[in-house]
Amino acid sequence: MIEIRNVTKAFGGTRAVSDCSISLEGLTITGLIGPNGSGKTTLFNLITGLLKPDSGEIRFLGKRIDGRLPHEMARLGLIRTFQLSRVFPRMTVLENMLLAPQGQTGERLLSLWFRLPRIRNEESDNRERAFELLDLLGLMRLHDQFAENLSYGQQKLLELGRALMAKPRMILLDEPTAGINPTLIRTMIEMILKMRDRGQVFFIIEHNMDVVIEVCEKVFVLDHGEKIAEGRPEEIQRDPRVIEAYLGC
Amino acid sequence: MDLLLHLAVVVAIYSIFALSLNVEIGYTGLFNFGHVAFFAIGAYTSALLTLSGAPFAVGLLAGLAAAGVCGYLLSIPALKLQGDYFGIATLGFGEILRMVVSNEVWLTKGPMGLPGIPRPEILGFIFDTLPAYLALSACMALTTFAILAFVVLSPFGRALKAVRDDETAAEILGKNALRFKIKSFVIGSTFAGLAGVLWAHYTTFISPGDFTLTETILVLLIVVMGGKGTLPGPVLGAVALIFFQESVRFLRLPPEWTRLLGPLQQMVFGLLLVVLMVFRPEGIIRERGGRHGD
Numbered sequence: 001m002i003e004i005r006n007v008t009k010a011f012g013g014t015r016a017v018s019d020c021s022i023s024l025e026g027l028t029i030t031g032l033i034g035p036n037g038s039g040k041t042t043l044f045n046l047i048t049g050l051l052k053p054d055s056g057e058i059r060f061l062g063k064r065i066d067g068r069l070p071h072e073m074a075r076l077g078l079i080r081t082f083q084l085s086r087v088f089p090r091m092t093v094l095e096n097m098l099l100a101p102q103g104q105t106g107e108r109l110l111s112l113w114f115r116l117p118r119i120r121n122e123e124s125d126n127r128e129r130a131f132e133l134l135d136l137l138g139l140m141r142l143h144d145q146f147a148e149n150l151s152y153g154q155q156k157l158l159e160l161g162r163a164l165m166a167k168p169r170m171i172l173l174d175e176p177t178a179g180i181n182p183t184l185i186r187t188m189i190e191m192i193l194k195m196r197d198r199g200q201v202f203f204i205i206e207h208n209m210d211v212v213i214e215v216c217e218k219v220f221v222l223d224h225g226e227k228i229a230e231g232r233p234e235e236i237q238r239d240p241r242v243i244e245a246y247l248g249c
Numbered sequence: 250m251d252l253l254l255h256l257a258v259v260v261a262i263y264s265i266f267a268l269s270l271n272v273e274i275g276y277t278g279l280f281n282f283g284h285v286a287f288f289a290i291g292a293y294t295s296a297l298l299t300l301s302g303a304p305f306a307v308g309l310l311a312g313l314a315a316a317g318v319c320g321y322l323l324s325i326p327a328l329k330l331q332g333d334y335f336g337i338a339t340l341g342f343g344e345i346l347r348m349v350v351s352n353e354v355w356l357t358k359g360p361m362g363l364p365g366i367p368r369p370e371i372l373g374f375i376f377d378t379l380p381a382y383l384a385l386s387a388c389m390a391l392t393t394f395a396i397l398a399f400v401v402l403s404p405f406g407r408a409l410k411a412v413r414d415d416e417t418a419a420e421i422l423g424k425n426a427l428r429f430k431i432k433s434f435v436i437g438s439t440f441a442g443l444a445g446v447l448w449a450h451y452t453t454f455i456s457p458g459d460f461t462l463t464e465t466i467l468v469l470l471i472v473v474m475g476g477k478g479t480l481p482g483p484v485l486g487a488v489a490l491i492f493f494q495e496s497v498r499f500l501r502l503p504p505e506w507t508r509l510l511g512p513l514q515q516m517v518f519g520l521l522l523v524v525l526m527v528f529r530p531e532g533i534i535r536e537r538g539g540r541h542g543d
Contacts, residue, residue, distance in 0.1 A: 048421060074423030088414035090478070090536065091407070098404070099411050102423050106404030109432055119404065166422060 001025065001170055001201060002047065007056030007066070009042055009225075016042040018225035019056070024170075029192070029202045031216035031233065033209075035245055039225040040205045041083060044172055048080045049073045061169065075102060077169030081176065083205075085155040087162070089148035093139055096147050096158055097130035098123070100165035126165070133161045136194070138187055153180030160191060164200070173204045177211050189215060209237065221245065252495075254379040260491045261386035262447045265393045267471040267483035269440030274469075275477035275536075276401050277433040278413030279328075280336040282465055283343030287316040287438040289350060289460035291445030293357060296366045296455055305369040309446050316442025317435050324434040328427060343465060351457040362456025369450050376450075386447050390484075393440055398480050400436065409433055410478075474525060476532030485533050493518065 004022040008015065017039040024030050032040050045051040047058055049070040058066040060078060073079075079100075088096050104126075105111045106119040134140045137157045142150060147158060156176060163171045176192070177185045185208075192202060192215055206212050212219060213233045221229040221236060223245040229236055236242055266288060273279040294315040295308035303311075327338040350357045357363065368377040369385060376385045400406055408429055411419040416426045449455050467490065475486020494514075502510065525532075 050417070050421075069425075070417070070420040071423050071425045074421060079423075080421055082418070086415050086418040088411050088418065090414050091410050095407055095410070099407055099419075099424075100422050104404050107408050107424075109400075109405055112400065112403050112405055123404065162422070 001027075001061060002203065003059040004043075004047070005057050005059075007043075007046060007053045007058060009039075009046055009051060009053050015225045017046065017053075017222075020222070020225065020227050021056075022220050022227060022230075024201075024203060027201070027217050028196050029204065029215050029217050031212045031219040032203065032205045032222065033207070033212060033219055033236075034222035038222040038245075040222055041174060042225075043222070044080060044174055044205065047073075047172065048078060074166060074168070077167075078172070079163045079166045079168040079170075080172035081156070081159040081163055081174055083174040083178065085152065085159045087147040087150070087155045087158050090146055092144050093134065093147055093150065093158055094127070094130060094143040096162050097134065097165050098126050100162045101126050102166055130161075130165060133164055136191060137161050153184035156180055157184065157187060157191070160188065164195060170201045170203060173202060173206075175205050175207060177206065177208050185211070209233075213237075251379060254383055256491060256495055258379070258383050258386050258451060260487050261383070261390040262444050262451065263468065263471060263487040263491055264390045264484045265386075265447070266441055266444035266468050267475065267487050268390075268393055268397050269437045269444065270468055271472050271477055271483045272397060272401065272409075272433055272440075273437040274472055275479070275482070276406060276413060277409045277430055279430060279434060279437075280332075281339045281434070281437065282336050282462075282469075283323075283339035283341070283346075284437070284441055284468060285460050285462070285464040286339075286343040286346040287320055287441035288445035288448065288464065289346060290319050291316045291442030292449035292455050292460075293350065293363070293445075294442075295446040296363050296449045297356070299367050299450070300363060300365070305367070305371060305450065308450075309369075309443075312446040313439050313442045316445065317439035320435045320438025321431065323438075324431045328430050328434065340462075343462065347457050347460055350460070357457075360457055362454055362458075363449075364454045366449050366453045366455065368453065382451060386451070389443060389447060393443065394480070394484070397436075397440070401480070405429075405432075470522070474522070474532055476534030476536065478536040479532070479534040482532055482534040489533070493521075 002024040004020060007017055007020050009017040020043065032043065034040050042051065046053050046066065049068050049072065052067045057064055060076060063076070065073060065076065105115055105122055112119070131140065134143055137160070139154060139158060139161070142154065147155060150158060160173070160176065176188050189211060196202065204216065216233050219231065219233050219236045220227055221242050228241045228245060229239045270281065270284050273281050291312035295312035298308040298311055299305060323342050327335055330338055351359050368375055376382045401409070408419070408424050411424060412426045412429050419426050471486035471490050472483050474490065475484070476482030
């Protein structure tokens, strides 16, 4: 689905991502691991249009997407979450969810005045779906709270729910279980697996190897911006280059 | 009684002015420090047209259009700037516009101002008495309130709030932040133009001195004190501030007292502002979960 070919991105003299090629063809949940500073988030930023690659190309469903603007990526069906959750703090949980669906008629200023019945229908459909997801995420009773009142873990769950509301082709999760308590990690994993069974495709940056082994079909390993290994999670764990990258030298 | 009616008219006009700014500041997070410029554009456009014989309706619509178009033209370069820099650009625009109005004497008569602006006439009825003008401006204020409420409570308004809270996250969710900000700015500017039109035809005399930074600050205070990002906030703020500013006039005091009271009032006002910002920074009305929450 995503095809990354020889992508390089440098900040000053440092190559954050160096001649990296990754293909996510036919995979449902793919992991991206690597030590801190190995270029994982930079790669996500390149895919989602927050950064432009210096060279190389990125294709999504066959179309070149590198260098496009972030809001175009969402339209193409690519949604991400952030390492430090970025919910909209002064909007309610439900509003956060309702914002995500793409191509809403009610977001066009002129349509507001002429297509009210259609907007009402869209809103009530979206609302129904939002409540279903909030229920699965255990956030139902918080739906009318400002998102800033949620705990950090709950915010990360909300971010996942918001991404799902957009019905994207692929969701990129940047460390979905970092910094949240074990109960919420369980909720997060179960949600990801449940959505995979419904056909949702994920690309996940994750540090917690237990989570990687449980959910990922295939894993790519980055170190100093280079891809050093790829394979099934169990194989990766035994790969000497990976062990070296993690234990340092 | 006349004083009360006069204050009510001023409150209605400033409510429109504040409601329009609230769309930008409260719902989109655009700190516009040149909002008075669009008030002035509306006022001058309508005044010049009606003085040269056009009917009020034409002046009104032209005033709205001129303010909206100028808002659009300013927003394209200014909204490329972020946060404080955007604020400074709008501040600059406000000052430049006032300079233009003061100096283009052939058009605006410069500092002399435009006297004798006709009272509005709609379908043969002339709004030349205080109660009539109050009815007109109250109607306009209610219409503005209804339109802006409809807009900010819609999915469009929800997207504005998302851009306000976190522009990058909104972009990642497929919202073209720049487009939403431009639209918000044009809406705000257009309704500021409406307030300006009503002001010009109420006072019947306008000059560049009416459109200084002080006006922008006053309307900013109204929005922030009333509660930005809420619907009733700006209206409540307008009532509170206008009445407070004029309150001295209600007390029939000997002249030597009022000489002291003037400055004293400003001090009390400043003190009240500090107290309010310390104990209730969100303003009189607090922003709460939207109606989407039920």
